[in-house]
Each structure stands twice: as structure tokens, then as C-alpha cells.
Amino acid sequence: MTNRRNFLAGLAAASLTPASGWSSVGAPVYLAAGLFPDGSYRLSGLDNAGAILFSIPLPARGHAAAAHPSKAQAVAFARRPGTFAIVIDCKSGHVIKRLTAPKGRHFYGHGTFSADGTRFFTTENKYEAAEGVIGVWDANSFVRLGEFASGGVGPHDIRLMPGSDMLVIANGGIETHPDTGRTKLNLPTMLPNLAYVDLSGSVLAKVELTGAQHKNSIRHLAVRSDGLVGFAMQWQGNQIKHPPLLGLHKLGEIPRLLSAPERQQSDLQGYAGSIAFSTDGHSVAITCPRGNTLHRFDVTSGALMNAYTLEDVCGLGAGAEGLVFTTGTGAFGSLNAAHAKISSRQDCQWDNHLIPIQTTD
Template identity: 55%
Template structure:
């Protein structure tokens, strides 16, 4: 883990003054991990039109990132079971620090900053006990300052609540161990949940799916301004049924599963890659790289409104007029009434498209 002296030296080397803000970052609007034409792993800054503005080399495959709320820096996380997270100056792509989890832990690919940006939280696996953990880091010098339980097994994406102070964690329910690579060790007994936690780690509420959906791993989430959580799942059972892959949950209420009984659900191939609400928050969309589709659903009725074919699509972000998606073929496309490719790059974009502003 970086020392405070090393972190400050990194700031000086990149000419970042303490008063630097996102306004100084200029054009970068998104971050995405990817793999270049030489097979090397990177995280890249993209413009609002999907053009690559900078690249930062990664030692292995990346997954997602989290942007600091005020400073022009972000943390890019390794793909599970990775053990690195790079702090990046988003004006230049320079590395400011590299974080490592404590012994016996690995990162799960996601993290989030506290509202004021003083603390960063990371999803982790304490793999000897199988417990999901949340790491707590001082976001000024990126020292680790604590940890607490995630409320389940296999915590993946985590977001800030918007209806109350706290965190919401997608505990996917799948036990893994780095000695077994990415093998899933407990499929018959998995119990995914959404856990609502205070910023100090107290469990405030948990939501579990009906028993017949216990193999539907809750992986990725988006949070609407009223606090409603959209969640995307990945089915670990046999394919063939029209299993719901998207749900909505408001704390204190029963979850609503979207697109139920619509035969087009099978086009997702049981896999939700990323999820986002539309700019006006009336719709929610999910990507499936396995199915090669983006599906858009109505938040009020739960109906599946539209389906768009897009090869190897996974990254997804909100725009005013709809959604922006990225693909493993290097495309960045606007999703509205139809698909409009905005840019292509010699990069295979990975799972997520992370807004920076």
C-alpha cells in the first residue's frame, strides 16, 4: 500500500495542486478498462463522444472504476480476483498511487467514494473465511483505515444510497477462492442479496430474492434519485427458462422484477452486464455481452420496451437522451430509438463505462 509521502510525491510529479477540481480535467467524460491490439491491459479516458483521450497501463485485466466527487482523479480496479487498484490523474492518465488489499483479501472490481470524498470503500473477498468485506480507505493519502462485513458473500458493485446516508451493496452470493481461479464453489447453496449499510458498516436492511431465484446472482446496480435501486443479475442455473435479469427495489418494499413473462428475456442469455437509468429516470436498461443486446424497460410498468442488437456490448452509462454503451469490438454507441455508433477504437472495451462528471 502506498505511503503518504509517496502519494504526495505523485501529486507533485503530476503537477496536481491541492485545489485542482474536475473543471481542470477538461474533456474526459468516461473511464473504461480495455485490452489493446497487442493484448495489453489499459484503462482509458474517453470524451463525451467516445473518443480516447488518454490511456493508463494496467498490470492485468481491469474491471470498473470510481471517480472522486471533487478532485480530478479516479481509482481503477482489477477484475476479480485482482489485487491492485490504481489511483489515476484524469487530466493526464498519470498514476498517483497503487493500492493493494490486505493479506487474505482480493478486490471484487468495484468501489465508491463517500459523498464528501474523504473516504473510499472497496468490495473485497476475505477468501479463507468466504466472507464479503468492505475495505475503508482514507481518500487523501489512500491509507487503509478499516473494514467491515458486506452483509453477504461475493460483494460486487456498491453505490451510495440516495434516499438516506449509507451504502447499498450487491452481494452476488457466489463463494470463490483464488486457489480455484474464478471457479464458483457454492452454486447449490448461494443466497444473493442487496444489503443496505450505514457508512460505518451497520446492516440497515437486506433484500433477498424468492427462493426459486436463489441462483440469480445480484451483480450490478444503479441508484435513482429517489433511492430506488436497479439491479442486474447473472443466472447460475440451467438456461432455457425466461429468467428475469433486472429488478427494482426501494428500501422497505418488495422487489419488482422487470420484463416478466416476456420471451425476449431469453435473448439476454441469463447475463446482465451493466445497468443504468435513463436521464429522466423513467426507464432502466441492461446490457448482455453474451446475448449481444441492450434491453430497455419501463420503470412504472416493468414492460420491456425495446431491444437493440449490439455485438459484445457490456458498458452502459446514462445520457440526457438515453444511454451510451461500449463494446468488446471497440465501439461506443448512443442508444436511443436506434443504435448510433459514435466512435471506434483499437481496444476491446471491458465490462463498464464509468461517468467522470
């Protein structure tokens, strides 16, 4: 009887304890920024079918976001060259903290948490010196702890490698300065790379795109569970008519650059927006909002599997059926071998990225 009494008391106590994990806000699967009809920019949590579970105002246009691994908490970033990031309690909708890039820095729109959720890492431009920087923040107080070099110029995306204390950074290679907006200042000499660093900032490996590919800016990343890194690129040159815009890399190996046949590759117009591996890891895809197209490739052979026509498609992520996408027309859908299926359409314009929530709770 005593055990039963204690058990019931424990249940009662648990029911009074606020849930802090992602289940407390309906267990969203994705985060997405968007522009809504009232003119507001918002960060939304979406379920597997693209239904909006919560929607929280942002002070300006968002780009990407990072989800805390256990708390119902997200960091939403301004579009480059923004200097703010907003830490949001997704249950209450309250802003917990506003992160401001230090003087002489701006954010690039991406960040990631450590696996245990205690630290947060931001990609930044130290623009007077034209150097890439990774900001390090305490993920409880969001006090800045320090920074380290990104291993290149123009660090855009950053991901935590699975099962390790190692980060992979997409150094796009492009020098910019806020005084000149989004103007690219070093195209003749740019040198993009993937940098693998530990959480203290020590560079463990670096993979550069050299020669004819030195103007292929590495922008966005996806990481498969076995550590295979996919990277999406944006071409800054003119000497290659239809350059490859998708790369794959595994530590200790040389990168593989994948292209579609020329007719389909030309549809990309030298620009890949987002990248994701399918849930089973057998395929990888990139989006191109400029060309209204999405390409899916077989990882093993590197061959194009499908080319889908989707108006203003950009957001991309792993989904229950393999891959899901969002568009600037408010659509959310999934892919199969034959076609793209739209499962919902919201009255908004989804922005560049669809961020999966990978929880540990």
C-alpha cells in the same frame, strides 16, 4: 483602482494554480477500461461522443473504476479475483498509490467514494471464511482505515445512495476461492442480497432473493436520483429456463423483477453485464455481451420498450439522449426509441463497464 488591481492579481494567481478538478483533463464524462492494439490495458476518459480525452496504462486487465467527486483522480480495479487497485492522477497519468488487498482478501472490481471524497470503499472477499467485506480507505493518503462485513457473500458492486451517508451493496451470494480461480463453490446454498449499510458498516436493511430466485446472483447496480436501486443479475441455476435478470428496489418495499417476453429474454442467456437508468429516470436498461443484446424497460410499467442487437455490448451509462453504451468492438453509441446509433469507434476492446463521472466541482 485598488479593487481592480486586486482583481487582476487574483486572475493572474489563478492562472498559475494547477487545476485539480475533472475540467483539467478535458472534462470527461465517462471512464472505461479497455484492451488496445499494442497489447496494453488502459483506463480512458471519454467525452459525450466517446472520444478519448486521456488514456493511462494499467498493469493488467481492468474491470471497473471509481471517479473522485472533485479531483481528477480515479481508482481502477483489476478483474476479479485481482488483489490490486491503482489510484491514478488523471491529469499527469501518474500512479498515486497502488492499493493491495490485505492477506486473505481479494477485490471484486468495484468501489465508491463518500460524497465528500474523504473515504473510499472497496468490495472484497475474505475467502477462507467465505465472507464479504467492505474495505475502508482514507481517500487522501489511501491508507486502509478498517473494514466491515458486507452483509452477505460475494459483494460485487457498491454504490453511494443519493443525498445520504448510506451504501447499497450487491452481495452476489457466490462463494469463490483464488485457489480455484473463478469456480463457484456454493451454488446449491447461495443466497444473494442487497444490503443497505451506513458508512460505519451498520446494516440498515437487507433484501434477499429466496426460493426459486436464490441462484440469481446480484452483480451490478444503478441508483436513480430518488433512491430507486436497479440491479442486474447472472443466473447460476437450470430450473428456470429464462429467468428475470433485472430488478428494481426501493427501501421499505419489495423488489420487482422485470423480464422481457420469452423470445427476447432467451437472447440474454441468463447473463446481464451492466445496468443503468436513463438520464430522465424513466427507463432502465441491461446489457448482455453473450447474446449481443441490450434491453430497455419502462420503469413504471416494467414492460420491455426496446431490444437492440449490438455485437459484444456491455458498458452502459446515462447519456445526453438517455442512455449510452460501449462494446468489445470499440464502439460507443447512444439509444433512441427506434435504434442504436454508433457515434464513434476506437481501435480497442472496451471492457465490461462505462463509469459516469459525477463531479462536485
